[in-house]
Amino acid sequence: MTDSPALAPGAGELFQLLRDGVPRTRAELAKATGLARSTIAARVDELMRIGLVTPVADGVSTGGRPPSQFALNPTAKVVLGADLGASHATVAITDLAGTVLAERTDAIDIASGPEAVLTWLVDGARALLDEVGRDVRSLASIGIGVPGPVEHSTGRPANPPIMPGWDGFDIPGWIQQHLPVPVLVDNDVNIMALGERAVVWPAVDNLMFVKIATGIGAGLISDGHLQRGAQGVAGDIGHVHVTRGGDVPCTCGNRGCLEALASGPAIARALRAAGVEAETGSDVVDLVKRGNVDAIQAVRQAGRDIGEVLTTCVSLMNPSVIAIGGSMARVGEHLIAGVREVVYTRSTPLATEHLSIVQSSTAEKAGVLGASMLAVEYALSGDALTVGLAAV
Amino acid sequence: MTDSPALAPGAGELFQLLRDGVPRTRAELAKATGLARSTIAARVDELMRIGLVTPVADGVSTGGRPPSQFALNPTAKVVLGADLGASHATVAITDLAGTVLAERTDAIDIASGPEAVLTWLVDGARALLDEVGRDVRSLASIGIGVPGPVEHSTGRPANPPIMPGWDGFDIPGWIQQHLPVPVLVDNDVNIMALGERAVVWPAVDNLMFVKIATGIGAGLISDGHLQRGAQGVAGDIGHVHVTRGGDVPCTCGNRGCLEALASGPAIARALRAAGVEAETGSDVVDLVKRGNVDAIQAVRQAGRDIGEVLTTCVSLMNPSVIAIGGSMARVGEHLIAGVREVVYTRSTPLATEHLSIVQSSTAEKAGVLGASMLAVEYALSGDALTVGLAAV
Numbered sequence: 144m145t146d147s148p149a150l151a152p153g154a155g156e157l158f159q160l161l162r163d164g165v166p167r168t169r170a171e172l173a174k175a176t177g178l179a180r181s182t183i184a185a186r187v188d189e190l191m192r193i194g195l196v197t198p199v200a201d202g203v204s205t206g207g208r209p210p211s212q213f214a215l216n217p218t219a220k221v222v223l224g225a226d227l228g229a230s231h232a233t234v235a236i237t238d239l240a241g242t243v244l245a246e247r248t249d250a251i252d253i254a255s256g257p258e259a260v261l262t263w264l265v266d267g268a269r270a271l272l273d274e275v276g277r278d279v280r281s282l283a284s285i286g287i288g289v290p291g292p293v294e295h296s297t298g299r300p301a302n303p304p305i306m307p308g309w310d311g312f313d314i315p316g317w318i319q320q321h322l323p324v325p326v327l328v329d330n331d332v333n334i335m336a337l338g339e340r341a342v343v344w345p346a347v348d349n350l351m352f353v354k355i356a357t358g359i360g361a362g363l364i365s366d367g368h369l370q371r372g373a374q375g376v377a378g379d380i381g382h383v384h385v386t387r388g389g390d391v392p393c394t395c396g397n398r399g400c401l402e403a404l405a406s407g408p409a410i411a412r413a414l415r416a417a418g419v420e421a422e423t424g425s426d427v428v429d430l431v432k433r434g435n436v437d438a439i440q441a442v443r444q445a446g447r448d449i450g451e452v453l454t455t456c457v458s459l460m461n462p463s464v465i466a467i468g469g470s471m472a473r474v475g476e477h478l479i480a481g482v483r484e485v486v487y488t489r490s491t492p493l494a495t496e497h498l499s500i501v502q503s504s505t506a507e508k509a510g511v512l513g514a515s516m517l518a519v520e521y522a523l524s525g526d527a528l529t530v531g532l533a534a535v
Numbered sequence: 536m537t538d539s540p541a542l543a544p545g546a547g548e549l550f551q552l553l554r555d556g557v558p559r560t561r562a563e564l565a566k567a568t569g570l571a572r573s574t575i576a577a578r579v580d581e582l583m584r585i586g587l588v589t590p591v592a593d594g595v596s597t598g599g600r601p602p603s604q605f606a607l608n609p610t611a612k613v614v615l616g617a618d619l620g621a622s623h624a625t626v627a628i629t630d631l632a633g634t635v636l637a638e639r640t641d642a643i644d645i646a647s648g649p650e651a652v653l654t655w656l657v658d659g660a661r662a663l664l665d666e667v668g669r670d671v672r673s674l675a676s677i678g679i680g681v682p683g684p685v686e687h688s689t690g691r692p693a694n695p696p697i698m699p700g701w702d703g704f705d706i707p708g709w710i711q712q713h714l715p716v717p718v719l720v721d722n723d724v725n726i727m728a729l730g731e732r733a734v735v736w737p738a739v740d741n742l743m744f745v746k747i748a749t750g751i752g753a754g755l756i757s758d759g760h761l762q763r764g765a766q767g768v769a770g771d772i773g774h775v776h777v778t779r780g781g782d783v784p785c786t787c788g789n790r791g792c793l794e795a796l797a798s799g800p801a802i803a804r805a806l807r808a809a810g811v812e813a814e815t816g817s818d819v820v821d822l823v824k825r826g827n828v829d830a831i832q833a834v835r836q837a838g839r840d841i842g843e844v845l846t847t848c849v850s851l852m853n854p855s856v857i858a859i860g861g862s863m864a865r866v867g868e869h870l871i872a873g874v875r876e877v878v879y880t881r882s883t884p885l886a887t888e889h890l891s892i893v894q895s896s897t898a899e900k901a902g903v904l905g906a907s908m909l910a911v912e913y914a915l916s917g918d919a920l921t922v923g924l925a926a927v
Contacts (some may be wrong), residue, residue: 265740292885302885349765362849366763370757372853373741376885378759383847384881386778395883455775455847459753461764487774491787493684493694493768 150284153440157186161523162240166199166212183456194219195239196522216238218285219332221275223268224321226510227289227303227333228262229253229357231508234267236275237515239283239522241341245271246511253290257317265321281519282455285318286517288334290358290512292376298328301375304395304513305358324492327517331510332378333369336362338467338513343504349462352509353380355449356424359402364531365460381406383452387444400451405445407471413441424471431474442474446481453482453500454489461494468503475502542686544798551916558591579605581627582908585913586611587631587675594872605916607631611676613667614910615660617716618723618902619652621697621749625899626659628667629722631914633733637663638903645682648700649709657713676717677710678909680726682750684768690720693767696724696787697750718910723902724770725761727895728754729906731858735896743855744901746861747841747870748816751794757852773798774831777842779836793844801861801880805833816863823866834866845874846881846894849868853886860895867894 157176160167169187192194197216205261225234230253231364235246247267261318264287271279298315300306308402315326332353336352345348351381352362359381363370370377381402386401391409395402403409405426414421414430421427430438453465465486467479485501490498503509552559552567563581565572582588582605590626610630622645627638632831639659643652646865660677664670683695690707690780692779694700707718728744728837736742744754751773755762773794780791783801787794795801806813806822811829813819822830853873857878859871895901 173571179565181571181573276547348610362852365757365762365769366760367758368758370551370762372757372851372855372886373855374885376883377851377853379850379853379883379886380847382883383850384843397881451776455772456842456851458771458775459755459769459848460849461766461769461771463765486626489789491768491771491774494764494771497766 154331161215168212168215221281222283222515223285224511224515225264225287229290234513235427236271240520241515244275254307257312265303282324283522286514287328288514290331291332293328311368327521330397330451332360334513335509336364337516339505339517345466350464351462352466355471356469380452385413385448385451405448410441410445419446419497428473439477442477443481447485450482450485454486457490464499466503469511472502544891553607556776560604566568576781591887597599600744611806614679614907616680616903616907617656621682625903627903628663631911633907637666649704669730674716675914676910678906679720680906682723685720685722719913724752724754726905727901728756729908730901731897733908739856742856743854747863748861751798772844777840777843797840802833802837810925831869835873836870838870842874842877849886851914857892858895860901
């Protein structure tokens with residue numbers, strides 16, 4: 144079994160077609176994907192054999208024998224999605240349509256290293272499978288998001304700054320010793336972008352998901368595809384220098400980075416310096432919800448700082464949706480108002496004419512939903528059939 | 536005949552395979568593109584019938600009848616590439632491998648409107664065809680770059696700021712009244728990115744081409760594909776605010792934009808204010824080449840301003856190559872040194888570890904070469920066979 148090979152050509156398109164649950168004929172699938180009818184037929188047969196796809200009422204006759212229609216059978220298998228954060232992690236069992244059947248969130252410490260954290264993940268997976276009355280043979284695949292850069296083709300973290308002990312660790316290989324299914328790993332913000340798009344914006348091809356929490360990062364979907372960049376670190380906007388940054392030191396070793404001014408801990412630090420009691424980003428959220436004016440002003444200013452960087456992103460990428468998520472997005476409109484204030488003032492009319500800047504609707508579920516999407520897409524791909532599932 | 540429909544699924548991949556001139560079998564083409572063998576066979580037959588592809592020495596026997604190999608016949612047809620700038624335009628006839636057979640560059644005024652400029656283009660096309668001894672029946676397709684945003688699917692400029700009279704103009708429709716072949720239109724910086732990649736960096740999937748001339752803009756190739764964004768204005772980095780920008784007015788109506796500080800005219804204006812005689816960007820280039828210290832310092836500072844914006848682009852897109860082109864790139868290393876100084880100081884190590892920032896090697900030919908690439912890709916696509924060429 145390989146770790147996480149690239150999808151077969153057209154596999155993603157086949158999945159996109161199947162996941163809406165609409166019945167289609169082989170000919171319709173071949174036409175829409177550009178794949179060979181023989182390829183489609185073989186994949187559909189294999190998907191039928193393992194029960195992921197079921198025949199439904201026959202389609203309209205074209206003169207000869209009426210072609211048979213097929214649709215995804217969303218309950219045939221389940222997948223596991225996991226969103227590992229710096230201090231919390233969520234793991235969920237979903238069906239193949241992305242519906243959450245069971246989930247759990249626990250406090251973890253990502254810095255305790257891969258074995259401790261992945262043991263929690265495997266134990267959680269088994270407990271959740273029990274909870275929904277399924278066994279490991281029902282599990283099609285696993286998708287995982289981690290808070291750092293990942294070499295997506297191997298599923299290994301690459302120099303992740305806040306994940307000591309994880310650099311180069313073979314996450315798929317370790318998990319497969321316990322759960323013998325295909326394992327896909329990606330950066331947490333990338334999976335959040337996938338989750339937000341799948342649930343809220345399925346028709347949008349140019350979307351940017353911005354996570355504002357302990358760190359700040361973005362997931363980019365451009366022309367319908369997640370963009371990872373040459374080294375897999377696309378979207379790493381937390382260490383862009385901002386005007387207000389000055390000499391404020393950042394954990395990265397540089398000064399004046401966005402993250403050093405507008406992350407949850409940075410806002411809390413600024414409030415403490417002004418005599419307001421706030422230890423964490425969560426404290427800041429509580430203060431804002433209680434109407435503390437200092438906290439509201441600090442959050443609004445953080446929004447402007449983020450807006451300064453996003454203005455360049457808007458000019459460069461021309462997205463039609465920017466979704467703001469992460470734990471700090473819970474402060475609501477005050478943060479987004481700051482972002483909008485700067486982006487709509489500073490960007491060209493063409494770039495903002497059809498641009499929506501909104502709070503993430505999936506809120507803190509974006510990550511685990513996106514991880515499930517990664518797993519489902521793989522489960523329905525040709526590779527999963529020939530490589531992963533066949534080996535189970 | 537339609538204007539410029541999207542390529543058929545896999546057509547781009549077929550083209551990428553064919554354009555290297557290496558002979559391949561139908562089975563090899565089917566395997567590499569993921570297209571049906573029947574689809575490949577039909578396309579290869581059609582490409583053979585019209586002479587774009589020729590059979591070559593048979594491949595290795597697989598036991599049965601040896602499969603036949605095919606390769607692109609680069610001289611079977613020609614394409615026209617045109618790069619329309621604000622004040623100059625280049626039109627070239629190339630073969631299907633992108634080799635320039637004949638070209639001309641003239642002073643034009645894009646603001647004189649579409650009919651005047653496109654008449655020049657059509658006259659130039661006919662003259663060049665005469666020059667290389669081919670007639671219109673040899674012309675497979677036309678690719679055009681224009682200095683403004685374009686709705687790529689229709690080939691119509693969309694609110695182009697420096698192209699009065701062109702907004703919504705049906706460029707393909709007008710040209711096809713004179714030259715009845717498929718016409719593809721894109722933004723000039725996008726075609727430069729395509730040209731630079733095709734000629735210099737064929738193996739690079741994440742490349743950013745930055746044009747510095749009267750305006751400043753970028754063409755983005757991410758994950759191997761040109762990124763146009765939701766409204767087709769991706770890469771419009773000229774109107775990002777820069778730290779040094781202050782209240783300097785920009786033609787866009789805003790203040791402190793990159794273009795208002797670092798474009799050719801902006802550098803000339805700054806030099807004039809310092810008592811140095813410079814009317815245009817071209818004067819600045821001449822001063823730098825003569826070793827004028829004021830001009831060298833001004834160009835270096837412009838490089839730093841551009842670097843400030845590119846730092847955010849590097850964090851966001853994680854390219855492995857940034858190619859600096861446009862007429863101001865002729866000043867050479869002084870400009871690039873300023874860009875590098877800021878990008879390598881301000882970006883994270885992961886994003887710059889494998890990043891090359893280089894002067895465009897195609898220089899001012901990038902545009903016309905990219906326009907030819909757009910035309911060649913289309914000529915070898917399934918749509919061109921069924922829609923465009925069949926109609927000629």
